[in-house]
Amino acid sequence: MSLDTELLASSFAQIRDRSTEFTDYFYSTLFADYPQVQPLFANTPMQSQAKKLFASLVLVVENLTNPDQLGDALTGLGARHVQYGILPEHYPMVGNTLLKTFAYLLQERWTPELEASWTNAYGAVTELMLAGANYSPEVLQLQS
Ligand code: HEM
Incomplete structure (x- = not known):
């Protein structure tokens, strides 16, 4: 991963x-912009989910210089997301929402340079998660 770690x-x-x-x-924007993903969280306790999502962002940022360990964690996370009913097409929705959330929190400190760095980082995270995910036709059929 060639990322602007600093x-x-x-x-x-x-x-x-x-x-x-x-x-x-993040979650209110995700559900407002992409109401179609809300049912995926129907049985999810949102308070603990929010903590887990944030903890995974911390893990990513803390391990930017430790790509091997990060890779293992993210391929495993991607594999579990198949079980949660998440499809590859859902990843850009979460990516767009993460960027919007950063922009909202950082306000004028959110620069085009930062946007490019985070877009790149989210792309790398998505690639690793999808590398761990089995979206064979059989799996996709089971979900439909
Ligand atoms: C950067 C990408 C993502 C990260 C870092 C992430 C992180 C996490 C984490 C840490 C969990 C907790 C459960 C576990 O560790 O297995 C989780 C669960 C979940 N994620 Fe993600 N996720 C990502 C992408 C997505 C996408 C694209 C969707 C679809 C909209 C999604 C929907 C869900 C759902 C529905 C659960 C809850 C499953 C349950 O009810 O237990 N995630 N995610």
């Missing part, structure tokens, strides 16, 4: 202590 880490440091604000905005 820029990612320094921007994340600015929201590290605002996890509730981050996840409240």
